[in-house]
Amino acid sequence: MDGCRSDRRASARSASVRVLFQRHIMPELPEVDHVACLLRRLVCGKRIASVSLYRDGLIRGLEPRRFESEVQGSHISAVDRRGKYILVYLSNGKTLIVHLRMTGSFVYGKRDWQDRQFTRLVFRFDDGSKLGYEDVRNLGVMKLAQTDRLSEVKELAELGPEPLSPEFTVDYLQNVLAQSRRSIKEFLLDQTKIAGLGNIYAAEALFRAGINPTKKAFSIARSKERLNKLHRSIYQTISGAIHSRGDAAIHFHLLDADGSIVSEGAGGERFFVYDREGEPCLVCGSKIRRIKQGARSTYYCPKCQR
């Protein structure tokens, strides 16, 4: 009995540690995609009646009052995503480029609510609804750019192809892999090669592909079988995570009428290897290992991944 109780306590403790830890996970393509979808559904077509920017430096190169006067009165005409960036298109010919980094999140409510502790930016719409941007550690960044010159914005211009796009072909992957002497894991994190993968989905894709994360990128390009498998695994990992809405819950909150958070966007994502050090591999039962690569943790199965 005692054993059961302490197991329960231990699992409750590890669950809360997990929640805390997850609050500092960088959103990747599937999470950002889900946040963009929610924004599209909730604020597209609305007119921005007023804006309040509370943090200097949140909008790169624009001081708060200038930003407020630039966007006030315009409509939100579309919301899109590129890599890990959210693109909020405005009717005034400008686009707000948003990167949530680790702790950025949006909060939306149909009615006004009292600004919460870490609110950095607020849009109030004509219909009385309100969208807030919160960021505990102020890591997120935004930029207001000319929509017709979006392709010239450095952050977007340097991005590699989207992993679910027609441009991401096996030939493309082979070509960029062949030129890289880095480990395959570090290669997958390079946004200029493939846009949107991060620490979680790079590890998951490598598990699906059965590739050890320490293998050199160019060595994968030499084996047609491993190359094809990696290409397919990246596609399946990302499309699967988009389908299950990723782990987006921490980056978007809906508020109900009394201002409390309604659970929305909760991801049903379960990982094969990510954050599972010491736990049994879901395929072979071996213990999942964690190693450091370029100052980041990599999780993998030493038996399934060669």
Ligand SMILES: [Zn+2]
């Ligand atoms: Zn395994």
